[in-house]
Amino acid sequence: ARERLMDAYGQVQAHFKRLFTELFGGGMAEIKLTEAEDPLEAGLEIIASPPGKKLQNLSLLSGGEQALTSLALLFAVFLVNPSPICVLDEVDAPLDEANIDRFCNLLDLMAREGKTRFMVITHQRLTMSRMDRLYGVTMAEKGVSQLVSVDLSGAEALREAA
Amino acid sequence: ARERLMDAYGQVQAHFKRLFTELFGGGMAEIKLTEAEDPLEAGLEIIASPPGKKLQNLSLLSGGEQALTSLALLFAVFLVNPSPICVLDEVDAPLDEANIDRFCNLLDLMAREGKTRFMVITHQRLTMSRMDRLYGVTMAEKGVSQLVSVDLSGAEALREAA
Amino acid sequence: MHFTALRLVGFKSFLEPTELEIAPGLTGVVGPNGCGKSNLVEALRWVMGENSAKRMRGGEMDDVIFGGSTTRPARNLAEVSLVMDNAGRTAPAQFNEAEELEVTRRIERGQGSDYRINNKGVRAKDVALLFQDNGTGPHSASLVSQGRIGALIAAKPTERRQLLEEAA
Amino acid sequence: MHFTALRLVGFKSFLEPTELEIAPGLTGVVGPNGCGKSNLVEALRWVMGENSAKRMRGGEMDDVIFGGSTTRPARNLAEVSLVMDNAGRTAPAQFNEAEELEVTRRIERGQGSDYRINNKGVRAKDVALLFQDNGTGPHSASLVSQGRIGALIAAKPTERRQLLEEAA
Numbered sequence: 001a002r003e004r005l006m007d008a009y010g011q012v013q014a015h016f017k018r019l020f021t022e023l024f025g026g027g028m029a030e031i032k033l034t035e036a037e038d039p040l041e042a043g044l045e046i047i048a049s050p051p052g053k054k055l056q057n058l059s060l061l062s063g064g065e066q067a068l069t070s071l072a073l074l075f076a077v078f079l080v081n082p083s084p085i086c087v088l089d090e091v092d093a094p095l096d097e098a099n100i101d102r103f104c105n106l107l108d109l110m111a112r113e114g115k116t117r118f119m120v121i122t123h124q125r126l127t128m129s130r131m132d133r134l135y136g137v138t139m140a141e142k143g144v145s146q147l148v149s150v151d152l153s154g155a156e157a158l159r160e161a162a
Numbered sequence: 163a164r165e166r167l168m169d170a171y172g173q174v175q176a177h178f179k180r181l182f183t184e185l186f187g188g189g190m191a192e193i194k195l196t197e198a199e200d201p202l203e204a205g206l207e208i209i210a211s212p213p214g215k216k217l218q219n220l221s222l223l224s225g226g227e228q229a230l231t232s233l234a235l236l237f238a239v240f241l242v243n244p245s246p247i248c249v250l251d252e253v254d255a256p257l258d259e260a261n262i263d264r265f266c267n268l269l270d271l272m273a274r275e276g277k278t279r280f281m282v283i284t285h286q287r288l289t290m291s292r293m294d295r296l297y298g299v300t301m302a303e304k305g306v307s308q309l310v311s312v313d314l315s316g317a318e319a320l321r322e323a324a
Numbered sequence: 325m326h327f328t329a330l331r332l333v334g335f336k337s338f339l340e341p342t343e344l345e346i347a348p349g350l351t352g353v354v355g356p357n358g359c360g361k362s363n364l365v366e367a368l369r370w371v372m373g374e375n376s377a378k379r380m381r382g383g384e385m386d387d388v389i390f391g392g393s394t395t396r397p398a399r400n401l402a403e404v405s406l407v408m409d410n411a412g413r414t415a416p417a418q419f420n421e422a423e424e425l426e427v428t429r430r431i432e433r434g435q436g437s438d439y440r441i442n443n444k445g446v447r448a449k450d451v452a453l454l455f456q457d458n459g460t461g462p463h464s465a466s467l468v469s470q471g472r473i474g475a476l477i478a479a480k481p482t483e484r485r486q487l488l489e490e491a492a
Numbered sequence: 493m494h495f496t497a498l499r500l501v502g503f504k505s506f507l508e509p510t511e512l513e514i515a516p517g518l519t520g521v522v523g524p525n526g527c528g529k530s531n532l533v534e535a536l537r538w539v540m541g542e543n544s545a546k547r548m549r550g551g552e553m554d555d556v557i558f559g560g561s562t563t564r565p566a567r568n569l570a571e572v573s574l575v576m577d578n579a580g581r582t583a584p585a586q587f588n589e590a591e592e593l594e595v596t597r598r599i600e601r602g603q604g605s606d607y608r609i610n611n612k613g614v615r616a617k618d619v620a621l622l623f624q625d626n627g628t629g630p631h632s633a634s635l636v637s638q639g640r641i642g643a644l645i646a647a648k649p650t651e652r653r654q655l656l657e658e659a660a
């Protein structure tokens with residue numbers, strides 16, 4: 001179990017570094033195992049610094065920067081051990097347009113390379129336009145949900161009709 | 163102090179009910195003081211039910227519904243005792259387009275009726291277009307923030323340029 | 325093992341029988357505030373064995389059963405099924421002949437819930453093991469609930485280790 | 493009493509002297525992720541007397557001083573001022589002659605911070621009282637930080653009472 005964990009750690013580290021610089025267009029990040037007798041008891045530190053900024057306390061990162069850093073780490077884990085399904089519930093809400101675009105580029109990459117199936121809940125028009133297919137959830141009858149398959153223009157209409 | 167609190171409670175209640183049905187286009191909501199010997203020790207319960215839905219546990223409301231309910235309560239307090247400044251940091255992030263529009267309508271109302279000055283941080287194009295003036299924050303030199311006054315098309319460019 | 329569909333009836337706001345196809349690639353889910361999108365994520369966690377009512381945003385587990393609207397009466401039964409393709413033959417021995425596995429969880433108001441795989445009653449533990457062996461489960465980091473994307477950053481270092489264990 | 497401007501220098505990412513005019517009505521603030529928008533909200537809370545480094549998203553209060561970038565060295569001093577219009581003559585007696593009040597908080601690395609009103613040294617308590625009398629303060633419900641709009645809903649009933657007290 002210990003070898004497996006250390007081996008996974010090494011692989012996640014390599015992917016995380018690459019995905020972070022891809023998502024931020026530069027900068028650098030890494031993960032570190034904290035001191036502990038036994039790696040199975042250790043904690044995981046994250047060190048991240050966006051391009052042009054000094055390494056700092058993770059809590060000083062902005063809302064959008066924290067979301068992107070989390071996504072880079074999550075996807076790094078997927079590349080090592082893909083999960084059959086990934087659900088992302090409005091993770092693009094804190095992102096600006098340029099970062100929504102980078103996020104979608106990364107999603108494309110993950111969907112093509114791996115076997116993980118993605119379910120992406122969003123209100124962002126940009127993200128909707130990058131999906132392979134869209135489902136709309138409506139409450140035509142108030143209080144009762146209904147699922148319908150929509151195309152992009154159908155999704156637009158749904159946004160307006162609310 | 164006790165009379166003042168009870169008096170404020172009555173006024174906030176009236177405004178909250180009105181603002182909730184305005185924001186949700188129907189439904190009903192109210193606040194209740196929980197049981198306590200002394201009103202100064204009591205807690206405040208919120209009961210809210212969007213149009214067509216039964217009264218329920220507040221935690222079952224969706225992300226967008228919770229944001230709107232919080233805004234209705236906050237603005238109800240402002241109408242009773244206006245604060246000199248109100249800052250809203252990306253409160254429109256969980257809202258769909260229709261609710262962003264209702265939120266902006268309410269902001270307009272609050273800005274015209276009261277003396278509170280509002281500072282609204284947003285990534286939403288719709289919200290930007292409803293502001294009286296816009297400031298852009300950029301990091302032309304990475305790691306160093308700069309404030310510039312922008313117009314709507316300037317703000318668009320800022321969104322693209324990130 | 326691929327997931328191919330999620331079926332719900334009487335679960336939260338999904339009163340009528342509903343089927344969400346889980347196809348390869350990117351499936352977008354859209355709709356106005358409060359229409360039921362996040363309820364779908366909770367249906368997925370619930371059928372995989374989630375036992376905390378709080379994580380279902382309710383006070384008690386019965387809160388996942390359709391509670392009624394102004395026009396419809398409350399129900400007393402809710403059921404969610406997750407369909408998985410077993411072409412790779414990685415299911416537990418007793419089900420490995422089948423082409424498809426359908427894991428179903430059903431709850432009756434006041435009676436608690438039970439699990440079935442391909443209509444045969446099984447224990448909660450069997451279901452937990454099935455999903456664990458396939459690299460997922462109700463608390464998997466790959467199910468990111470609304471507003472929780474920053475949680476990995478805010479978590480304590482020892483809590484983040486679980487993430488590494490998922491990679492192992 | 494109206495707020496008319498917020499001035500910063502050396503505070504978080506605002507290395508250079510910056511002035512944000514606070515005009516009547518709706519002022520929008522926009523810009524890419526990580527450019528410093530939320531830092532402005534924290535500058536406002538800080539000058540009004542915020543004493544918790546955690547609420548400033550830092551480990552210690554010195555984290556509010558510009559920590560440097562890859563091209564600029566760190567600073568050792570940060571200063572934020574809030575300018576208020578005193579036409580209504582509602583300021584504390586010793587400042588009530590003035591047309592305008594400028595409340596300033598300054599921090600020096602390793603030395604702690606001090607407060608001034610119109611360039612005269614005052615205690616933290618004086619500043620706290622000034623803002624309290626004007627219906628605001630570092631913990632006022634009217635300063636809604638990023639991701640915290642749902643907090644009113646998630647709070648315990650007794651925590652929500654503070655909101656009612658602000659209305660009284």
Ligand SMILES: Nc1ncnc2c1ncn2[C@@H]1O[C@H](COP(=O)(O)OP(=O)(O)OP(=O)(O)O)[C@@H](O)[C@H]1O
Binds near residue numbers: 224391
């Ligand atoms: N047991 C239940 N019975 C009936 N309705 C329920 C039940 N539990 C939750 N709901 C309803 O589901 C709605 C919330 O759904 P959900 O959180 O999925 O919305 P959403 O589409 O994610 O919205 P948002 O875009 O705001 O996040 C609530 O308004 C609530 O009325």
Ligand SMILES: Nc1ncnc2c1ncn2[C@@H]1O[C@H](COP(=O)(O)OP(=O)(O)OP(=O)(O)O)[C@@H](O)[C@H]1O
Binds near residue numbers: 060061065
């Ligand atoms: N003491 C400091 N010195 C230098 N830079 C700092 C300091 N404290 C915070 N920062 C920088 O400020 C940035 C965060 O700014 P802020 O949270 O205001 O961004 P934002 O514009 O709100 O972004 P978002 O749209 O993602 O919420 C961080 O990237 C961090 O590098």
Ligand SMILES: [Mg+2]
Binds near residue numbers: 361
């Ligand atoms: Mg939701």
Ligand SMILES: [Mg+2]
Binds near residue numbers: 062064251529530638
């Ligand atoms: Mg921010």
